[in-house]
Amino acid sequence: MILTKLNNILFKIQTWFAVACLTVFFCGVAFQVFSRILGIPANFTEEVSNYAFIWVTFMGTALMLxxxxxxxxxxxxxxxxxxxxxxNEMICMLILLGISLLMLVHGAQLTQKFWTWHFTSLSSVSLGWAWLCLPLCGFTSTMYCIEAIYKFIRDPSSREIVDEATAAIREAELAEQQAGQTQNQKGGQR
Incomplete structure (x- = not known):
């Protein structure tokens, strides 16, 4: 399906971008710590780190969705x-779709509103870049919700709720069975 292929591409781009933002966040915080130790003023690092963390949060939200x-x-x-x-699942997905659309529309409005504002420490950079994460998250979340609804209509088990603890126990039991079978095969060959 075209939507799944498109979403796979969006997912990869969004994942790499989230990793880049997380890297900027960690580097900014590390630089801020070292600049304070060395007594070098680096006021921009706090602002850059804060907004990088916000971007990571919103990109991660869509990815987890x-x-x-x-x-x-x-x-x-x-x-x-x-x-x-x-x-229940359909209602939940429609609510998520509605929230995603609200984030897209109102995020775009906020981005447009704040585009003429500037960072405090980086006065040449528009604050709109910081708000752009909202409509991007809204757009990708909308795409992912539409895909999830389509998959769910075709196969309701695609949204099956799996308890993490139970899944881990099943996985361990399966690994134990496979190890036992391997051991039995080795014992039978002697």
């Missing part, structure tokens, strides 16, 4: 089966 690893309350929803599960 695509992976279905976003923050969810599953204690009750995990007990739902059949039509109740389907209705």
């Amino acid at each position: 695509r992976e279905n690893r976003h923050f969810r309350f599953t204690a009750i929803a995990a007990k739902f089966k059949g039509k109740l599960f389907w209705a």
Whole structure:
């Protein structure tokens, strides 16, 4: 499907960009610490680090939404089966889609509003760059939500709620079984 291919490309770009922002954040904080130790003024590092962290947060939000690893309350929803599960998941995805669209529209308005403002310590750089993460997150989240809704309609098990602890136990049991089979095969060859 074209949407999945497009979202795969967006996901890779967004992942790399989030990693770059995280790197800027860590380097900015490290530089800020060393500049204070050495007594060198580096006022811009605090502002750059703050906005890099905000970018990481919003890019990570969209990425986790695509992976279905976003923050969810599953204690009750995990007990739902059949039509109740389907209705609950569809309502949740439509709410996420609505929030994503709001973030896209209002984020674009905020970015436009703050485009004429400037960073305090970097007066030649527009503050709009800091706000641009909102509409970008909104756009990619919208794309990911549309893809998730399409996949869910075709295959409701694509949104199955898996308890992390139970999944880890199953994985360990499977690894143990495979190790036992390997051991039995080695013992039978002697």
